[in-house]
Amino acid sequence: MKILIQSNLARIVFASIFLLVGSESFAQFGRGQQGFGGRGAYGYGRQRSTIPQAQEAPKKEEPKTAAQIVDETMPSITEAIGLNEFETAVLSSVLKKYVQERIEAQILKLPPEKMKEVYEKITERQDEELRAGLPLEKYEAFVELQKNGVAKTIKNNKKKKKKRKKAKS
Incomplete structure (x- = not known):
């Protein structure tokens, strides 16, 4: 019985430590509600921009005749x-x-x-x-x-x- 109580206590302590560490990591590394850097639900990876990206590099101006x-x-x-x-x-x-x-x-x-x-x-x-x-x-x-x-x-x-x-x- 003593062993059973100790194992249950160890499980509770382990679970509470896991929950505390897990919530801290979510808050610290941006996996909370706002995402990394406060950019909504995009999370990690390439951040989206409202400026459209050019499909090809701008052409070099040709010399005038x-x-x-x-x-x-x-x-x-x-x-x-x-x-x-x-x-x-x-x-x-x-x-x-x-x-x-x-x-x-x-x-x-x-x-x-x-x-x-x-x-x-x-x-x-x-x-x-x-x-x-x-x-x-x-x-x-x-x-x-x-x-x-x-x-x-x-x-x-x-x-x-x-x-x-x-x-x-």
Whole structure:
């Protein structure tokens, strides 16, 4: 009888220790009501996100063609220099041709000295063709635009217009 009481007592102690340890582990390791980290009933494993996952990696942007580059910049160049439609067409076609040559030179990946030489030759031929296709004042305005940039040229043109208006008044 003594052995029976001791075994029952041992079972009760063992069961109570098991229950205490088990409840502590559930609370400590996130197997309670809220799950690990308080994220609802997801528990362990990959946590779900409300942001949809992309199915494939975003594609690398393809380099722009010469025509795309020139077409993007022509409106601002036209505004800065004040070109008419014919002059815009001439400038656009010449720029497309020589921008394409520059892109092809970049693809060749020449040494820096050779690349500089090639760029200078391209620029010389472009200048000759523009000098022949544009009126002198428009050509000079384009050369000035290349030195200063489009934004600065537009700003200077606005200042000149304001000065002319003040002089006339």
